[in-house]
Amino acid sequence: MLELDDVLAAEPRVRETSRHTPIEYTHTFSDMTGAEVHLKMENFQRTGSFKIRGATNRIATLSEEEKAAGVVTASAGNHAQGVALAATRSGVDAKIVMPEYAPISKIKATQSYGAAVVLHGADYDEAAEKAHELEREEGRTYVHAFDDEMVMAGQGTIGLEILEDLPEVETVVVPIGGGGLISGIATAIKAQSPDTRVIGVQAEGASSVAQSLTKGHRVELDRVDTIADGIAVRGPGTLTYEVIKERVDEVVTVSDPEIAMALTYVLERGKTLVEGAGAAPLAALLFDKFDYEEGEVIVPAMCGGNIDLNMLTTVIMRGLVATGRYVKIRTVLRDRPGSLEDLLHVISEKKANIYAIQHDRTSRQIGMADTEVEVDLETRGRDHIDELLEAIRDAGYEVEVLV
Structure with a gap:
């Protein structure tokens, strides 16, 4: 299982491409919730999301033969950009399979970072099937979006930064798609601050981890339906599910209207832009999806800011209706x-x-x-x-x- 040493080893590699993103105290959301709320602004990261961390660590640990053969992956958009930039920086050829309905902004950004983009399937899982075909046909190394220890370790550097910048943190709230981000963060935090809670958040329309924990085994959904495309994954990884079971304190779900309202609040009151997945942790806090004490130091991880403008229009309108x-x-x-x-x-x-x-x-x-x-x-x-x-x-x- 992934351990703290893996995350610590990833830190200097990740620094080659990523930024140490800020944690910002927010009066607005502290007043609204009664907690002491600090936002981990990972939406300020290069490529607009945390995915550059895990992609960099995975590509940095490839053998010379694997680098020469190139890499392939599947992604709804953020992992695609991370792999594209990390591969280009390392001189590795990258091919990315994205769902046909991926936001055009994420497709163009991935191409701009130097990767070849293949559009296939209705969602991440169908894109992943195509990516594995290319892996076999072309001899490329598959860089998994979440179910890979080197990827998880790279994402875990966010946990190192949170503890470094805010050692008194009591609860960290993290979005969950396939589970790579929360697996890395929980590993980093629990090893160094065992009493700090790690709470996972899923969209109701993509709640595979929440259902898996309830049923006691991994659950694969037939379909996902959420405005938070960054966490629209049918099921957790084999590796990530084991880490989540052991190190995550609680997993909760939020509805699309709640995500839309949180995103609208962040945009209007916080003067910053996040995507649906990035707004999910704040939505869980704002709508009391988990218990916390008055004045508790809470860090929602704002994991990304790559939202398509058409989707932003829809989300803002839903947020205005809901409020x-x-x-x-x-x-x-x-x-x-x-x-x-x-x-x-x-x-x-x-x-x-x-x-x-x-x-x-x-x-x-x-x-x-x-x-x-x-x-x-x-x-x-x-x-x-x-x-x-x-x-x-x-x-x-x-x-x-x-x-």
């Missing part, structure tokens, strides 16, 4: 002059801002003399929405909340 900052309503008006003005007057009185209005006279669900109206509104929270809906209904309108 009551945006609502879409539907009602039916008499199709005559002044009807819309009357409705808008009620909305204006309640200080809601209008984004958009859609009219539809053709719906078969309304009378011939009526028109269906949908209104997109900017609001100031749940209480404001409740007041607005009450005012509209008091004015005689039947109103339906669409979003």
